[in-house]
Amino acid sequence: MYILIFVLFGAYMTYLIYKWKRKPMGGWPANTTSDKNSNTREHKDLSEHQKKRISIIQQALIEVNDTSLEETLNNFRKDSNPDSEIEIWEAIAGAYQQMLQKKPAASLEEKHEVYRLLLLRSSMSADEAIAHANLSTLSEATAKEALELYNMDYKPFLITIR
Numbered sequence: 001m002y003i004l005i006f007v008l009f010g011a012y013m014t015y016l017i018y019k020w021k022r023k024p025m026g027g028w029p030a031n032t033t034s035d036k037n038s039n040t041r042e043h044k045d046l047s048e049h050q051k052k053r054i055s056i057i058q059q060a061l062i063e064v065n066d067t068s069l070e071e072t073l074n075n076f077r078k079d080s081n082p083d084s085e086i087e088i089w090e091a092i093a094g095a096y097q098q099m100l101q102k103k104p105a106a107s108l109e110e111k112h113e114v115y116r117l118l119l120l121r122s123s124m125s126a127d128e129a130i131a132h133a134n135l136s137t138l139s140e141a142t143a144k145e146a147l148e149l150y151n152m153d154y155k156p157f158l159i160t161i162r
Contacts, residue, residue, distance in 0.1 A: 060093035064115040092118045095149035109137045
């Protein structure tokens with residue numbers, strides 16, 4: 001019985017070592033290639049064009065997103081594909097701004113709810129977004145109207161930088 005437990009424990013420990021890709025100890029040479037790749041991905045710099053696009057997104061969502069521009073830029077730097085993320089955020093910002101044009105008298109709570117709906121829509125279908133949103137200030141019709149504005153091909157009128 002004890003031998004079986006010992007063998008199972010050894011097998012489990014071996015599995016954990018390989019799963020976690022444990023770094024060598026002491027003076028053993030470390031594999032720094034994967035470390036370098038992960039660090040450069042975290043600190044990859046953005047082009048000036050990308051920074052301008054992100055700044056415009058930030059301005060479009062300033063009422064409902066209080067993340068600083070520097071923190072937002074750092075988040076995009078960490079992304080493995082910042083251009084596709086920028087496009088998603090442009091679609092969110094564009095739909096949000098279009099909704100504000102349609103409902104200029106919207107309360108701050110309604111604006112936050114529209115923003116939350118659009119964030120949900122960026123990762124799920126419109127019906128799922130409405131189901132997960134727990135709407136309190138928007139009607140379902142207004143929510144659907146906001147979600148219809150979310151379009152990945154849409155470029156907000158603010159995004160005309162060259």
